Amino acid sequence: MRSSAATESTSDVALGEEAREVRRFWGRLGLPGLVDVHTHFMPERVLHKVWDYFDAHGPLIGGLEWPITYRKMEAERAELLREFGVQAFTAMLYPHKPGMAQWLNGWAADFARRTPDCLHTATFYPEPDVETYVREAVEAGARVFKAHVQVGAYDPADELLQQTWGMLAEARIPVVMHCGSGPAPGKHTGPEPIARVLARHPKLRLIVAHMGMPEYEEFFDLAERYDQVRLDTTMAFTDFIEEFMPFPRRALPRLAALGDRILLGSDFPNIPYPYVHQLHALERMGLGQEWLKAVCHDNAANLFGL
Ligand SMILES: [Zn+2]
Numbered sequence: 001m002r003s004s005a006a007t008e009s010t011s012d013v014a015l016g017e018e019a020r021e022v023r024r025f026w027g028r029l030g031l032p033g034l035v036d037v038h039t040h041f042m043p044e045r046v047l048h049k050v051w052d053y054f055d056a057h058g059p060l061i062g063g064l065e066w067p068i069t070y071r072k073m074e075a076e077r078a079e080l081l082r083e084f085g086v087q088a089f090t091a092m093l094y095p096h097k098p099g100m101a102q103w104l105n106g107w108a109a110d111f112a113r114r115t116p117d118c119l120h121t122a123t124f125y126p127e128p129d130v131e132t133y134v135r136e137a138v139e140a141g142a143r144v145f146k147a148h149v150q151v152g153a154y155d156p157a158d159e160l161l162q163q164t165w166g167m168l169a170e171a172r173i174p175v176v177m178h179c180g181s182g183p184a185p186g187k188h189t190g191p192e193p194i195a196r197v198l199a200r201h202p203k204l205r206l207i208v209a210h211m212g213m214p215e216y217e218e219f220f221d222l223a224e225r226y227d228q229v230r231l232d233t234t235m236a237f238t239d240f241i242e243e244f245m246p247f248p249r250r251a252l253p254r255l256a257a258l259g260d261r262i263l264l265g266s267d268f269p270n271i272p273y274p275y276v277h278q279l280h281a282l283e284r285m286g287l288g289q290e291w292l293k294a295v296c297h298d299n300a301a302n303l304f305g306l
Helices: 012-028 046-057 076-084 103-115 129-141 159-171 190-200 216-225 251-258 275-283 289-304
Strands: 086-090 121-123 143-146 174-176 206-208 230-232
Touching: 012 275, 076 086, 076 103, 076 206, 103 121, 103 129, 121 129, 129 159, 129 174, 159 190, 190 206, 190 216, 216 230, 216 251, 275 289
Parallel strands: 121 143, 143 174, 174 206, 206 230
Antiparallel strands: none
16 A cells, blocks of 8 residues: 655665566556656746646645646756656647747657657737748647647637637647646636637647646546547646546546547646556556556557657
8 A cells, every 4th residue: 555645755766666567567557658648847947837837826726735846957857757667758838828838839849859758839829920830830740739728828819819729620740638627727728718619629639737737627528529539648647637526426437438548648747746646546446457558558659659
């Protein structure tokens, strides 16, 4: 039995033990490793600002106590994911204002070049040149996009984004989007704004971050309606989240039925508990080995052709 995930030591020795624990988890399932669609890599300066924000218990994180477990240098963080046996991961990065996305995309393209196990990630913001730089990112090989409606504080159905959604739907490139109202709501969070996008772009490969928490069931409605909508598990079902945004037990059969559209995401490195806790949190949902295998590896491997 684990005692308290949140208080586990993260000294180098403990990390070695954790890597072994993570590897035992996927080894038991007979998987070749994990695919994690929701990990954060971004320019160090930006990441440190994000960490400062978490340290200051800012309103976007609901004013919560949120100690970052993996506050390490970039190379160490990537190496740690490899030690865990994460075969492919992403570089979720996102702008909070205009004029920033293109610069982030340049950084992310370079990061993907020097990090072959990272799926080349890009982002965007509703602004006049968005279509141009998103097209450039697609041509440069971007395989997944990240959009953050809460931090960006924009309406995803903004007219400025319509061509971009159309292009990404056509190119069948997934977009991981933080569109749920957790940990704190924003003006354009919740299922309604993104439902308007899906009504116009029903084939969009939307990956709803964090299982859409706390609107789990409303986002399940969208996934059941649109066959290209998926959800990532990021932070869902963990002790930390269950305390204030619990997953409703009555929705378990729907979680089981959507098993081919749920993708492992972790939010590494910005998590207030060890990585392995996310895996154990998935396992204790009790949906069985086949569900776990699909979620932790096969669904993403299929989606990205790994
Ligand atoms: Zn995240």
